[in-house]
Amino acid sequence: MNIVIDGNAFLNVSASIVKNMLQQDKRIGEKYFVNDLFDDSKFLLKQQAAVSFRTFVINYFSSIVSPFKGSTGAVFFVFDSKSWRKEYIKQFFKEDDKQEGQFEYKGTRKYDDKIYLFFELFQNEIMAELKEMGAVSARILGAEGDDLIAHIVDNFNGDICIWSVDKDLIQLLESGKRSVILVTPKMMTKNKRVIVAHNKQEEKPADIFNFESAVDNSNLDELLKEFTHRSFVKYEVDPAEELMLKILGGDPSDTIPRVHPKMTKSKIEAVISTLKQNQGDWSMLVHKLRTNDPYVKDMITEASVKELKLASQELQDQFRKTLDFNIKIICLSIDHVPAKLSGSIRESFDFNSIKRFDINSFKKYHSTK
Numbered sequence: 001m002n003i004v005i006d007g008n009a010f011l012n013v014s015a016s017i018v019k020n021m022l023q024q025d026k027r028i029g030e031k032y033f034v035n036d037l038f039d040d041s042k043f044l045l046k047q048q049a050a051v052s053f054r055t056f057v058i059n060y061f062s063s064i065v066s067p068f069k070g071s072t073g074a075v076f077f078v079f080d081s082k083s084w085r086k087e088y089i090k091q092f093f094k095e096d097d098k099q100e101g102q103f104e105y106k107g108t109r110k111y112d113d114k115i116y117l118f119f120e121l122f123q124n125e126i127m128a129e130l131k132e133m134g135a136v137s138a139r140i141l142g143a144e145g146d147d148l149i150a151h152i153v154d155n156f157n158g159d160i161c162i163w164s165v166d167k168d169l170i171q172l173l174e175s176g177k178r179s180v181i182l183v184t185p186k187m188m189t190k191n192k193r194v195i196v197a198h199n200k201q202e203e204k205p206a207d208i209f210n211f212e213s214a215v216d217n218s219n220l221d222e223l224l225k226e227f228t229h230r231s232f233v234k235y236e237v238d239p240a241e242e243l244m245l246k247i248l249g250g251d252p253s254d255t256i257p258r259v260h261p262k263m264t265k266s267k268i269e270a271v272i273s274t275l276k277q278n279q280g281d282w283s284m285l286v287h288k289l290r291t292n293d294p295y296v297k298d299m300i301t302e303a304s305v306k307e308l309k310l311a312s313q314e315l316q317d318q319f320r321k322t323l324d325f326n327i328k329i330i331c332l333s334i335d336h337v338p339a340k341l342s343g344s345i346r347e348s349f350d351f352n353s354i355k356r357f358d359i360n361s362f363k364k365y366h367s368t369k
Contacts, residue, residue, distance in 0.1 A: 001179075001223065002073040003065065003357075004152050006145050006164035007137070008080050013165070013185055014060055015118040018053045033114050045117045053118055057126055062366050064163055064183075065359065067226045073158060075357040077127065078148040079139040084338055085329055092325055129365065133358040140348055142341045150290075150332035153180055156351050159220070168251070171243040171286050171332060173197040179220050183227070194227040195235045240285040244272050247289075247326045248304070256329060259322050260308055267307050274303040290333035297323065 022028045025048065032049040036042035045053070065072050127137050138148050146168055153160055153172045159179045162169050165187055174180040175197040182195040224234055248268045250258040276282050278299060288296040301320050310316050327336075334342045 001068055001071060001159045001161050002075070002156060003068070004076045004078065004149050004160055004162050005064065006149065006162070006166060006169075007077040007139075008145055009165045010060070010077070010163070011057075011119055011122055012115070013187060014053065014057050015112075015115050018049070018056050018118070019112075021052060021056075022049055033117055043114060043117060045121060050121055053121060054126060057122060058366060061130075062362075065357075065362070067223065067230060068161075069226070070359055072357050072359045074156070074354050075130075075135045076152055077130075077135060077137045078145040078152070079137070080145045081139050081141045081143060083144050084142045084341055085144070088328070088338075130362075133361045133365070134355050135357055136354055138348060140341070140344055143337065143345060146332050147334070147337055148345065151334050151345050151349065154334070155349070156354070167242075168246070168254075168330070168332065170195060170237055171239050171290070173237065173239045181220075183232070192230075192232045193235055194224060194232045195237055196224070197239050198236050240282055241272060243286055243289065243331070244268070244275070244300075246330050247300075247323070250326070251330065254329075256326065259304070259326050260310075260319055262308055263304070267304075270307050271300070271303045274307075275299060278303075289327060290331050290335065292327075292333075292335050297327065 019032060022032050028046060028048055031046075033043045033045055036044050065075070123137075127135070131137060140148065146166060149162060149164070149169060150172060153162075153174075160181075162172065162180065162182045163184075164182065165184055169182055172180055173182060173196065179196070182193075184193045184195065186192045228234060245268060246256075248259050248263050248271060249265070250256045275285070279285055279296075285296065297320075301316070301323060304323070305316050305319060308319070310319055334345055337345070
């Protein structure tokens with residue numbers, strides 16, 4: 001199974017834990033960094049902080065890949081690099097003659113302004129070593145890590161395990177002919193989780209002439225048992241329903257508002273119920289939304305307008321405009337990003353040249369650290 005790691009989540013979790021450990025170490029003191037002796041405007045990690053972080057990150061990565069027991073395929077690390085969504089939001093509110101301050105994408109998040117020191121250490125030293133073992137690192141100006149994960153899921157063959165704390169990625173989960181699962185660490189939740197789409201039990205026959213099939217033909221049931229043995233809790237979800245809940249109800253974690261002030265939980269459930277009756281293959285809803293299908297948008301608008309009792313054309317038009325806005329911000333697909341950026345994303349990945357991660361080399365490397 002291929003593994004796609006949300007690099008920002010991985011490093012934030014690692015840095016947070018290491019910083020807490022360092023605070024208990026009297027040798028470090030209150031700060032884990034010092035001023036650069038040759039440039040007062042720059043900062044450096046204290047030596048013990050750097051050693052502790054390197055050791056923790058290598059052990060943490062080992063814990064991520066170890067459940068696969070040698071059946072690891074390709075390994076990707078993806079990272080944020082600003083976000084095209086912020087510029088889109090700014091332009092949207094400008095055209096809508098509203099104050100941009102009414103909506104600040106991910107505006108409630110707080111950041112440690114020195115955490116970049118851990119990121120630099122990882123990119124310059126640790127990631128460089130992992131690349132030698134076959135790991136792939138991706139960071140594209142203007143794209144969020146979620147955009148890159150979606151592109152990998154859509155274009156890389158075989159089963160995929162996404163490692164992240166981001167529930168937005170649930171929309172990418174699949175079952176049936178191939179499996180896409182989400183593994184989340186214990187951070188803001190009570191337990192570690194392995195999240196799968198409903199009815200994810202169908203096995204695929206091996207194709208010995210297809211590299212990807214050979215790599216990814218792992219037994220999902222056995223893998224899930226292994227995660228359970230490691231104290232992960234299995235959750236089954238409906239990706240289409242989860243996506244609709246975010247589109248209609250907003251996403252407080254990213255400060256995305258509801259599609260309409262009167263769109264309550266009960267109304268969202270009613271709209272989803274109507275869509276399930278009219279959609280046919282409900283599981284295809286995610287694909288249609290991610291590929292910008294106008295017919296599905298019409299269906300959602302019609303069901304929502306009826307439930308909200310929006311009588312005037314002006315109110316209906318405003319609802320559709322807000323719906324389109326939420327879909328573009330929330331749905332993860334290269335079809336929703338600006339054309340220039342989507343071209344950059346496509347050009348940055350040569351999927352045919354990506355090889356299996358050398359897990360044996362990593363085990364030897366890990367044993368020496």
